[in-house]
Amino acid sequence: MPDEDHTTSNETGIAGLPKSWAVAVQLVGTFGLAVFLVLYYVLVMQPKEAERYEQLRQSVASLGEIVAAQQSLLTREQASQLEDLFVMAMAHEVADVIAGELRGNSTIEVLAKKIEDKLIFQTRLLEGLRRKDGGTISEMLTHKIRNSAISQELAQKAVAEWRNAEPEMVANECKGALNFAIKRAAMAK
Incomplete structure (x- = not known):
């Protein structure tokens, strides 16, 4: 063989x-x-x-x-996913702002202003990103935040209900409220 x-x-x-x-x-x-x-x-x-x-x-x-043009072109779905990531990241930061301000006994107006300032300032992380069909992501998100009154809603809830709440619970509530407000603002277009 x-x-x-x-x-x-x-x-x-x-x-x-x-x-x-x-x-x-x-x-x-x-x-x-x-x-x-x-x-x-x-x-x-x-x-x-x-x-x-x-x-x-x-x-x-x-x-x-x-x-060089300081932009990245994104699809509508990618822009939506970036907004979701922004919300997830900002929920904890907003919760930290709320916790700090509640310790200092801030009023609803002061807290709302600090929340909005934090949210608007952090949209700079998305600068240079544009949707393929037009629009700058950071500007669109800023517009949604300002027109949603989310800062005022979060401040009212924080002062009324979250004074002694756990930080993780506050972050989860912020995440849900931010997500709802941004999606609602997108649908209102």
């Missing part, structure tokens, strides 16, 4: 290999492995590498244009 396997491999030989393998075997056999590797690099790998480099260069150039 071993003779059959040995005979089969001898019958196939170089002719049974795919053309590229047959050429590679002949080059290695004739000129040695070093010459084959140099030729393989020059004829196969270098053109592929040059093509990949050109694609990378074009990608970086287009990214450079976007950065």
